[in-house]
Amino acid sequence: MRIRGRTLSALLLAAALGVSALTVDTYTAATAHGETTAPAAGAHGAHASGAAKGHVMGASALPSADDADGDGYIPAVPQVTDVVPSHATPPAAYFHEFQANCSVTHTAPDDPIVYPGQAGASHDHTFMGNTSTNAQSTTASLTGGPTTCNAPADSSAYWMPSLFKGDQKILPVGPQVIYYKSGVTDYRSVRPFPKGLRYVVGSPMQSAQEFRSHKGFVEGWECGDSFFNVDFPASCPSRPDVQLSIRFQAPSCWNGLYLDTPDHQSHMAYPVVKPGTNDNVCPASHPVALPMIEFKMAFPVNGDMSQVHLSSGRGYSFHYDFFNAWEERTLKALVDHCVVGGLQCNTRGYDENHPERGAVLDADHRLP
Template identity: 30%
Template sequence: MLGALAQAGGGPGHGGGGPGHGGPPKPSATPTPPPLPSYNGTGPTMLRFGCHQLVVDRIDPLVNPGAIPSPHQHQIVGGDAFNASMPYSDISSLSGCTTCSYSDDFSNYWTSNLYFQARNGSYKRVKQLPSRVFFPGDNASVVTQGGLIAYYVSPGQNMVKAFQPGFRMFFGDPTLRSPPAGKWDLGNQTCFRCYTGPDFGGDEFAPCQDPRVDTMYLPNKKCYGIRSNILFPTCWDGVSLDSADHKSHVAYPLEGPHVFDAIGTAKYCPRSHPVKIPQVMLEIVWDTAEFNDPALWPEDGSQPFVLSTGDHTGYSQHADYVFGWKGDALQVGMEAGCLGAACPGMKTQSLEKGTECSVRELVGENYSGWLSTLPGNPKQPPVTTPTSSTKKPHPTKPPKGDYPSHGGHHW
């Protein structure tokens, strides 16, 4: 990912594609990467830090509050206030510890798990790997035990508004089994990267921007690891901490979902959602190399990996976020003009301290070793009709009646 950041924004976008959809388009030429942006204390900020796994459990306080168990399993990181239900209050005041290296981040982040289904039909959970990137002061993300890497991006000082206590949001749809229909092509917001060789081979461009290795669907070939990236919308209505679908209070910019370029979030936010918020991206690396033995794969060579939703396509990849930064710590970070896991004015903690934080499993299912069914044996959607987005992002000039938020700065 170090090379990927150096080339952020240099790769072309890609469409949905997927099994039965012809796959991703092939690039006509090798893109030329732009130089790294300048992080000089006054320009953009990109927080990038590791969060160890807090717990693996089949609960979901955002989509299925109070349900024990919820329909499918998640892996969760962050503060120890995580529970089957979570109040719309200051989560940081309810937490005693966090698994994240920024010690004022008591937020919770959770995603699906990945399993391998062997030729005999049994399942085994895929282990997670730490990231490969080394930044000054980053002593956690490269040795993270399970969990994920979290990113927060701001274009510069006074350019985004940090989330408020009680805020939460959701990306994705656990029932999807084909490319999502809608206004935007979300291929630059959710993807799987297939590493082409050992030591993160092929990791050359920013997430979801290299059609040679990135797909919205689970790769249908052997990889030396699969990386998941999930990006959240970057505009907010400025009022609602949540919405019925956990999505409607946030929105994409008028010009379309912002790619991950480490320096920007939105050019123009719609009038309905005028407030620019940090771009949040989650990153998980799955150690799929141990399953590359052809004898384990289905006899027809079909894709053997499956998300904990029961989805073999990968289109149900999703992520949940409950904000829990302490006080104004996130706003301080968004104004810092810095890069990585050690920004001025932001508190950090040691690797050992982060691994001490955990919560008790509420469902208590066995998810180790080979299993006859996925945890919960989640029911599958009755219909999986292929769909695809046909509308593409329009030019960045705002339509009449809309306006660029926060002073009209362009990033």
């Protein structure tokens, strides 16, 4: 529902956070979906102001090429209204995935989803994939752009809060693992992302408990033999082979109506468990099964971790953004062959356990 009015509680919260009442109005709507919480005063010490400033869900948008009226709703064209969630039982297949691995391109205090057209309005982000991503990015500007992803057809933008050790920014080295998987049991029902779909996974304002209980939480922060950490571990083994890493999964069920919504999350949902079974299905409100993105990020930092923090705050403020700009034919070929086909594919769409099935992309990661 579009929130136009302002409640007294919204005005009071706005005053407390030092943000606009409009920001809090839509932030409050996001909270209703259980995705965000208000940041406690001083929660992140010197970084608290950056977190509050840089990524409040539902921040007021400016009119853009993708959102002409600036209301935060970007309708899909065409909208998908003829799908119901699949409850079918598919053939047994342990894997249904491919990798779209991308290297870091640059960092900047920009966020074209939460703060479109507002350069410098966000906390610092580390960008991967499309090399042109900035506050002005739109579907048109990203499409066909240069990319650090293995497949040249993947001009999508991927970003997350930058990680620091003290004042030193720590950037992941080399291609980072970005899985495209099935999040539902009937992997045959997964279809490609619509061009221009975008969303935010998690929230910089989530509490430690909310981060731990988030449906996208996989293993938390880990290094060496330390796993399932909600915040950064106090120390990691000081060895060249040890990095700080995290895995976090995105929602994979789409309402079929909007490419974005004011809170940047409510057009997407996580699968739910079908009653009486262990099957994951899309909810009726979000019936369209899309690939489930999973970030698997590794940061070259170890030893004493007491000075490690994110630009958004503590370790449990981790979140990330995705803006789809794949070339449609290539994405569909990978989804159909690897996800719908029940394979464990690499970045070329090749499953070494099933060489007879072939690959989707050639040696240059291009669709033949």
